Amino acid sequence: MGYMMIDGRKVEFTDERNVLSVIRKAGISLPTLCYHSEVSTFGACRLCTVEDDRGRTFASCSEEPRDGMVIYTNTGKIKKYRKLIVELLLAAHCRDCTTCVKSGECVLQELAHRMGVTNVRFENTREIRPLDTSSPSIVRDPNKCILCGDCVRACEEIQGIGALGFAFRGTEAMVMPAFDKPLAETDCVNCGQCRVYCPTGAISIKTHMDEVWDALADKDTRVVAQIAPAVRVAVGDSFGLTKGRSVMGKIVNVLHRMGFDEVYDTAFSADLTVMEESEEFLERLEQNENLPLLTSCCPAWVKFVHDQYPEFVENISSCRSPQGMFSAVIKEYYRSPKNSGGKKTIVVSVMPCTAKKMEAIRPNSFTRGKQDTDIVITTTELIRMIRNSGIEFETLDPEACDMPFGFSSGGGMIFGVTGGVTEAVLRRMTEGHSKVELDAISECGVRGSEGIKEVTLPYNDTQLNICIVSGLANARTVMERVRNGEASYHLIEVMACRRGCIMGGGQPPRAGDRTKAAREKGLYNADNVTIIKKSDENPLIAPLYDGLLKGKVHQLLHNQES
Ligand code: HC1
């Protein structure tokens, strides 16, 4: 512990990793473009520069706090310096701000405003480069890149992929995939974390909002929505509502008003996933085959296994993800003329995830050779569509989902947070459903935001070893141990994004620790207030198996051989 003087006030520090963190703790929001507490410090943008009592200026992100330091954060010299940095960045940046997809959310735009940069004196001499639209999930616009390296470090350090890197030097420097390959031809898993970290419009979501509006405008089309668990806790704060609180009822209402014919909750099909995955898990345990079972809900993780650990492909659960199962069930239901009313059916899936756009077009997730999920939009696109519609979201009353698939258990809802799939599967595998039994599961180590969690618990006469992972760099650590025989598990749950889908690549970015915790709490609270917690006790599930799914379980709920 020590003390430093910041702008004339005494501030205590303990284990803060740099002066910048101490300054922020003191309630001063120093600007940064390249600093993120979860990745390594790059120190390139210099916007966090401060001055000490001897007139020395330095980047506060790269300096350790020392007892007795005297720091000034807003001297005239520093203000001028920061303004010049922003002006120079703007000079080398495409300035189509009014039409940029990131307009209103761009950190560079916000800083220009904050620093009072109203004029750029320098000409942009950088060559105009083509956009990379090869990925089904994200778009790279090199003309908007400010070389902060945030995407490079997110991809390398958090995801362990390294699909992006720096090329060339000096004024020629650029961020791009190796050999300037299109992103779709690299090991990119479409997770969108680079887009979450990118402060400008250089990496953005490949959007599909126009396709949804077109479908809604077509009178001969039935447009059905499914909404993923993690979406409901990441929309409210964009409309001034409490961070992290579930606004599922309002989302259902706004989609109905926009013209969706039916609105469903993907947590319903997460219940189906629990049924199928638990059965598959018990079968594999009994036959001692293809263990560890690797979860299959997260498409970025599934691609990661195919690309990096092909010898474990057989271990991946054959279950479709809840998105895939639901779309197949919806399409099957509306195939019957009685249900379709003579209209063609389009399924729109609202996801926190950019990789779900890739999953939707993966041929082994099709039914009878046809794509089931027609359009995937992310939470960010949903928010834009709500704004576009002009509907005052914050004033809407909640509405319930539609029938016949309108009820989900709490187990289905917690899929959106790391450990949720495992917890729901354990609930299914446990006989009772009393509070004592359910609390014992939630307290066995499945919950919490750590990137790697290990749980050991007795099941019949076996000790089950389960590993729960979020973040693909963590997944690599675990898979290396498994490959080398240093660790052995019966089940490995992986979500590619740290903390799970609540922090997916399609969620509104710039979520700080408070937002992350609030989203997590929001999903657990949604579970808390649901009477039925176990997927197998969802009253709509048994009739579905006895009816629409009869004889078609494999065809509709499992991936086809590819
Ligand atoms: Fe997820 Fe899933 S939890 S993958 O994180 O299994 O995207 O929310 O919809 O499909 O249910 C995402 C979230 C989501 C699926 C479910």
Ligand code: SF4
């Ligand atoms: Fe890397 Fe994910 Fe971005 Fe692809 S989408 S470049 S894997 S961070």
